[in-house]
Amino acid sequence: MDDTYAVQAEGLWFSFNSVDPILQDVSFSIPRGSIAAIIGPNGSGKTTLLKVLLGFLIPQRGKVLVLGRTPQQARGEVAYVPQRFTFDKSFPITVMEFLQLSHPKCSKEKIVQYLSHLNMGGMLNMKLGTLSGGQLQRVLIERAMLGDPKVLFLDEPAAGIDIGGERTFYELVLHLHREHRSTVVMVSHELDVVANYANHVLCLNRKLLCQGRPEQALSPETLRELYGKEVALFHHRDRP
Amino acid sequence: MTEILTILNLPFMERALIAGVALGLILPFLGVFVTLRRMSFFGDGIAHATLAGVAIGIVADMSPFLSALGIGILFGAGVYFLERKTTISSDALIGVLFTGGLALGIVLISQQKGYQPELLSFLFGSILSVNSQDLAIILGFSALIVFTLLMLLRPMTLLALDKETAWLYGVRTELLDFFFYVLLCITIVLGVKLLGIILVSALLIIPPTIAKMLAPSFKTLIGVSVIAGEVFIVLGLMLSYLLDLPSGATIILMGVVTFFLVAMRSIVLGGRI
Numbered sequence: 315m316d317d318t319y320a321v322q323a324e325g326l327w328f329s330f331n332s333v334d335p336i337l338q339d340v341s342f343s344i345p346r347g348s349i350a351a352i353i354g355p356n357g358s359g360k361t362t363l364l365k366v367l368l369g370f371l372i373p374q375r376g377k378v379l380v381l382g383r384t385p386q387q388a389r390g391e392v393a394y395v396p397q398r399f400t401f402d403k404s405f406p407i408t409v410m411e412f413l414q415l416s417h418p419k420c421s422k423e424k425i426v427q428y429l430s431h432l433n434m435g436g437m438l439n440m441k442l443g444t445l446s447g448g449q450l451q452r453v454l455i456e457r458a459m460l461g462d463p464k465v466l467f468l469d470e471p472a473a474g475i476d477i478g479g480e481r482t483f484y485e486l487v488l489h490l491h492r493e494h495r496s497t498v499v500m501v502s503h504e505l506d507v508v509a510n511y512a513n514h515v516l517c518l519n520r521k522l523l524c525q526g527r528p529e530q531a532l533s534p535e536t537l538r539e540l541y542g543k544e545v546a547l548f549h550h551r552d553r554p
Numbered sequence: 555m556t557e558i559l560t561i562l563n564l565p566f567m568e569r570a571l572i573a574g575v576a577l578g579l580i581l582p583f584l585g586v587f588v589t590l591r592r593m594s595f596f597g598d599g600i601a602h603a604t605l606a607g608v609a610i611g612i613v614a615d616m617s618p619f620l621s622a623l624g625i626g627i628l629f630g631a632g633v634y635f636l637e638r639k640t641t642i643s644s645d646a647l648i649g650v651l652f653t654g655g656l657a658l659g660i661v662l663i664s665q666q667k668g669y670q671p672e673l674l675s676f677l678f679g680s681i682l683s684v685n686s687q688d689l690a691i692i693l694g695f696s697a698l699i700v701f702t703l704l705m706l707l708r709p710m711t712l713l714a715l716d717k718e719t720a721w722l723y724g725v726r727t728e729l730l731d732f733f734f735y736v737l738l739c740i741t742i743v744l745g746v747k748l749l750g751i752i753l754v755s756a757l758l759i760i761p762p763t764i765a766k767m768l769a770p771s772f773k774t775l776i777g778v779s780v781i782a783g784e785v786f787i788v789l790g791l792m793l794s795y796l797l798d799l800p801s802g803a804t805i806i807l808m809g810v811v812t813f814f815l816v817a818m819r820s821i822v823l824g825g826r827i
Contacts, residue, residue: 370718389722401715402590407772415711415772416723 317382319343320465320497321350321367326376328359328366336362337373338521344514349491349498351512351528353505355541358519360501361397364469367499368394381464388465393458397469397501399450403443409453410438417460429456432486448479452486459490466491468500472507484511508532561795569689570681570801574787576696577748582761582783583703584741586776587734589762590714596633597755599648600742603629603655605751607743608676609662618672619688623743629655630739634732679750679802681791692744699741710734711772748787749802757783760809767820782812 321344328337336359344350352360365371367378369385380388407415413425429435434452437445445453451471458466468487472480488511491498502508508515508528515531517524517540524531524540561567588597607625611618629651636647663673675683684692703710712720713730721727745754765779790805797804 365718368718368722370721390724392722394719394722396716396718399716402592404766405590405715405772406766406769406775407715408770411772412715415708415715416719418708 318346319379320346320348320381321499322379323363323367324377326363326366326373326378328362328371328373332374335374336520337366340376340518340522342516342522342525344497344499344516346497347495348514349488349512350500350514350516351508352499352501352516352518353503353508353540354518356503358540360503360518361469363518364467364499364501368392368467391463392465392467393461393463394467395451395454395458395469395471397471397473399454401442405443407442408439409442409445412442412453413457413460416457420460425460428460432456432489446479448475448483451475451483455483455486455490459494459496462494463496465497465499468498470501470503472504487511505532505537557796558792561792566682566684567791567795569684569686570791571788573684573689573692574681574748574791575784576692577745577757578784578787579780580696580699580703580741581745581754581757582765582779583700583776584738585758585762585783586765586779587710587714588738588758589766590711593738594755594759595645595648597738597742597758599633599652600626600629600739601746601751601754602652604743604746605659605676606655606662607659608673608751609659612666612670612672613662617687618676619691619743619747622676622746623740625655626739626743627736630735631732634735675750676746677750677752678800679746679748679753681748681801682795684747688747692747695740695744699737702737706730706733749805753802753806756806756809757786760806760813761786764809764813764816767816782809786812 322342324341326337326340327335329335340359340363352363354360362371366373367380367385369378369380369389378385381391385392409429410422410425414420414422417425426435426438429438432452434456437449437453442450442453455466455468455471466487471487472483475483484507487498487500490496500507500512502512512528515525515528516522517531517536519540524533524536562571585597588594604622604626607622608618610616610625611621614621632651633644633647636642637644640647663670674680709720709725709730712723712725713727713734717727717731742754742758745757748754749757761782762775762779764782765775769775769778786805786809790808791801793799793808794801794804
C-alpha cells in the first residue's frame, strides 16, 4: 500500500448478520489532502464503511490502512464528527469543559483563541445541551480539529441543520481543511455538497460503483446505476 | 442540641454515620455517570438480584453481605457479556436477570425455617446494625472506589458522553465499560446495607438528578451531587432516630422532597427542568 494515500481499503466485506453483506468487496484509495465524499442511497453501507475505516467495526474480510497503519494504530491522528451526537441534554457541561475534556493538553488560552478566530468565542461558557443543532455540529468539528488531525471523518455532519446553517458548516470544514491541510472523508447523501466541496468521490451501493474526481467519476450512467433514476450534477468553478 | 450530641456518642450511631458518609460519597459520585449513561434501571436491577446472594449467604451460613457482593458482581458481568453477545436490549436483559435473582432468593429463603432478620435488614436496609466488620468492608471499598473514580474521571466522562469518540481519544472503552459495571455492582451492594434492596438505587439517582438542575458546570456537578447525598444521609439518619422512623426510607424521603422543591424552582425560573 502507498504512502501517498491517507486511506486505503482492499477487498472489504462486512455483514451484521453473516447473511446479507452490507459491504461487498470494497476497494479504494483516498489521496492525502483531498476532500473525499462517500455517496450512495439509503442503506448503501456509507456509515458502515465509515465505521470500518475508523476501526469501530471490524470487517469480516479485507484490509484498511489509515495513514499507512491499522485504524487502531492511527486513532491518535484521526478525528470524527458523528451524524448525531446523542447525549443527556440536561448534563451541565460547558463548551469549554467539553473541549478541555477532549483535549486535556490543550491550554485554555489556545481554546479561547481558536474559537474566537472562528467567531465562536461567545459559545465557550454556554452549556452543550442548550446549543442548536448547527451550533453543536460546529463545536464538534472544533473539538475534532483542536487535536490537529491528519484525517477528519464526517458522517453526514449537516443532517438536521437548515440550509443556511449547512452552508456555513461546510464553509467551516473547507476553511479548516485548508488551514490544517487535513484529509477529509465525509459521508453525504447530498450531491450538491459533493459538487461544491469534494474533490474525490466514492460511489457506494454495497459495492463500489465508482471513484475519482467528481466530474470524471460521476457520469450520468453511474448516477443512474447508483440511485436508480436520472440525477444530474452541477459543479461550481470556484470550489476545489 | 444535647440530644444530638448524645446520639452521636452512641457506638452504633457512630458506625452508622461513618458508613453513611462513605456511602454518601460513592453512590452520588458514581450516580453522576449512571444518570449520564441512562443506566438507572441497571442500579435497580443489581440491587434486586442481590437478594439471591443474601439468600445463599443465609442458607450456607456465611456472611450475606459478602455473598451478595459476589452475586452482584456476577450479575453485572452477566449483563455486560449478554449485551455484547446478543441483540436483546439492555433493559430486557436486566429485567430477566433481576427478576431471576429475586425469584431464586425467595425460593432459597422459603426453605429456611423461622424468622429471618437478616433478610428484612437487606430488604429495607439497617444502617444502625452495621457492625465493625461491615464498616471495615464499606470503608475499604469506598476508599478504593473514590480513588479509582478520581483516577479515571476523564475516560469515564468521555465514555459516558460518546463511546466511539472516547475510543478515538485512546480510551480502552470495552475494558473501562466492564470495569464501570463491576464498580457499580460493588457500590450498589455496599449501599444495600444502608438503604436496602428496594431503596438503594434512589441514592444513586436522586442526588445527581438534583445536581443537574443546580450545577452550572460539570466541575460543580459531582460536588453538588455528593453534598446532596451527604446531607440526605446525615440529616435523614438523625431525623429517623429522633422520630423513630426507618432510617433508609427517611433518607430517601428527604431526597425526594428536595428533588420536588428544586424541580419547582427550576420550572419557575426556567420553564423546563
